[in-house]
Amino acid sequence: MNSTLLKQAALSYHANPRPGKISVAPTKELADAKSLTLAYSPGVAHACEAIAADPVAAERLTSRANLVAVITNGTAVLGLGDIGPLASKPVMEGKACLFKKFADIDVFDLEIAENDPDLLIDTIVRLEPTFGGINLEDIKAPECFYIERQLRERMRIPIFHDDQHGTAIIVGAGILNALSLAGKDIDKVNVAVSGAGAAAIACLDLLVSLGLDRRNIKVCDSRGVIYRGRDANMEPNKARYQADTNDRTLAEAMAGADVFLGLSQGGVVTREMVARMARDPIVFALANPLPEILPEDVHAIRPDAIVATGRSDYPNQINNVLCFPYIFRGALDVGATTINEAMKLACVNAIAQLARQPMADSATGESALTRARLIPSPFDPRLAAWLAPAVAAAAMASGVARRPLTNLDRYREGMAHIGREAS
Numbered sequence: 001m002n003s004t005l006l007k008q009a010a011l012s013y014h015a016n017p018r019p020g021k022i023s024v025a026p027t028k029e030l031a032d033a034k035s036l037t038l039a040y041s042p043g044v045a046h047a048c049e050a051i052a053a054d055p056v057a058a059e060r061l062t063s064r065a066n067l068v069a070v071i072t073n074g075t076a077v078l079g080l081g082d083i084g085p086l087a088s089k090p091v092m093e094g095k096a097c098l099f100k101k102f103a104d105i106d107v108f109d110l111e112i113a114e115n116d117p118d119l120l121i122d123t124i125v126r127l128e129p130t131f132g133g134i135n136l137e138d139i140k141a142p143e144c145f146y147i148e149r150q151l152r153e154r155m156r157i158p159i160f161h162d163d164q165h166g167t168a169i170i171v172g173a174g175i176l177n178a179l180s181l182a183g184k185d186i187d188k189v190n191v192a193v194s195g196a197g198a199a200a201i202a203c204l205d206l207l208v209s210l211g212l213d214r215r216n217i218k219v220c221d222s223r224g225v226i227y228r229g230r231d232a233n234m235e236p237n238k239a240r241y242q243a244d245t246n247d248r249t250l251a252e253a254m255a256g257a258d259v260f261l262g263l264s265q266g267g268v269v270t271r272e273m274v275a276r277m278a279r280d281p282i283v284f285a286l287a288n289p290l291p292e293i294l295p296e297d298v299h300a301i302r303p304d305a306i307v308a309t310g311r312s313d314y315p316n317q318i319n320n321v322l323c324f325p326y327i328f329r330g331a332l333d334v335g336a337t338t339i340n341e342a343m344k345l346a347c348v349n350a351i352a353q354l355a356r357q358p359m360a361d362s363a364t365g366e367s368a369l370t371r372a373r374l375i376p377s378p379f380d381p382r383l384a385a386w387l388a389p390a391v392a393a394a395a396m397a398s399g400v401a402r403r404p405l406t407n408l409d410r411y412r413e414g415m416a417h418i419g420r421e422a423s
């Protein structure tokens with residue numbers, strides 16, 4: 001679809017037949033005076049009193065345990081930048097739809113007009129009685145790191161900045177599979193990165209925990225390569241990735257690199273830069289909505305490249321939609337108090353392994369992993385049954401589950417049903 005048609009279709013999709021993408025629906029019969037008596041006054045008072053006597057009763061008597069807040073202040077909306085909370089609402093409604101569609105989780109999207117990190121934190125902390133979990137979205141770096149850390153310390157429900165960890169999880173799975181196709185080892189490859197914000201820093205942290213050598217990483221922000229000694233007071237997260245190098249530009253950083261990871265802005269990579277990468281280059285151009293370089297431009301200059309973008313209109317969509325519905329599903333279902341490293345790594349492995357399984361409809365039984373299919377499609381009906389139980393099991397094994405499951409196989413069957421309904 002050309003860009004004019006896409007714009008028209010997207011605006012019409014959002015406007016018709018009624019504005020927006022989500023609504024709230026009752027889950028109980030409410031047809032007569034008797035059901036009104038139960039749902040509202042006087043019957044509702046009994047539910048209130050039960051929760052006042054024992055807060056855990058809220059899990060049985062309200063929607064809270066299946067209700068997640070998608071929260072933003074609109075400071076880093078996709079790659080569009082600081083467009084503010086109101087303009088971010090279509091993205092947040094979109095996330096709400098994806099939670100519901102893929103994992104049957106209800107979401108309130110909250111666009112908060114507050115840029116001061118401490119005031120935003122205080123606002124979010126006060127929402128704990130309403131929600132079973134908090135998905136932070138499109139809050140810019142470096143504030144996002146402080147905001148998430150404070151919330152994790154002050155709240156007893158899962159807090160997950162999707163642009164950091166959801167992206168890192170799917171990038172981790174995609175890179176592991178791409179490296180295996182390219183026949184390269186993670187501890188030996190050179191990586192050039194465009195972007196040093198929420199998503200890029202979290203991806204690097206996870207890739208390092210998977211074996212990537214920090215000395216083989218060169219990161220660029222909007223001012224070029226982050227090299228040792230560049231700034232007197234370098235932001236601490238950038239400082240962790242400052243390189244001992246004479247390279248100063250992204251073009252120099254990409255020369256000879258095995259992997260390019262783009263989490264910055266559309267169009268910052270040229271064909272010439274890709275031409276100078278190592279053999280079988282892995283190009284993850286993940287800026288949204290426009291990637292750092294389009295796949296057709298990469299393939300035109302490097303037929304040996306393995307390419308991914310964040311978009312659904314090209315093969316290999318590396319997008320956090322493959323993670324956030326399922327990591328929350330697993331966490332909520334065991335009453336996890338947090339989403340920890342063990343749960344994230346379980347999710348990475350589950351995605352990477354699922355991509356290696358034969359497709360359900362495969363006649364040959366061959367592995368589905370190819371250069372054009374590094375990771376499962378967002379509509380793969382097996383995602384819920386693979387990811388949510390892996391996350392739930394990791395939560396239980398790492399001691400953060402308040403309501404451990406007694407039968408993981410039965411839980412997996414329930415997730416398979418959700419997956420089939422979604423696809």
Ligand SMILES: NC(=O)C1=CN([C@@H]2O[C@H](COP(=O)(O)OP(=O)(O)OC[C@H]3O[C@@H](n4cnc5c(N)ncnc54)[C@H](OP(=O)(O)O)[C@@H]3O)[C@@H](O)[C@H]2O)C=CC1
Pocket residue numbers: 075076077078079080138139140141162163164167194195196197198199200220221222223262263264265266268286287288289309310318319320321
């Ligand atoms: N595919 C996916 O699933 C996801 C994709 N993304 C995409 O990643 C991008 C960044 O998102 P996020 O990390 O949340 O945003 P942040 O605002 O936290 O970070 C943006 C980073 O990009 C850098 N940057 C801006 N312009 C350039 C440039 N011309 N060259 C190099 N670096 C540049 C900024 O540099 P500086 O520090 O100097 O300001 C900053 O480090 C967006 O396009 C977003 O859509 C994000 C999450 C998931």
Ligand SMILES: CC(=O)C(=O)O
Pocket residue numbers: 077078079138162163287288310319320
């Ligand atoms: C996908 C996503 O979360 C982003 O581009 O910000």
Ligand SMILES: [Mg+2]
Pocket residue numbers: 078137138162163
């Ligand atoms: Mg985002």
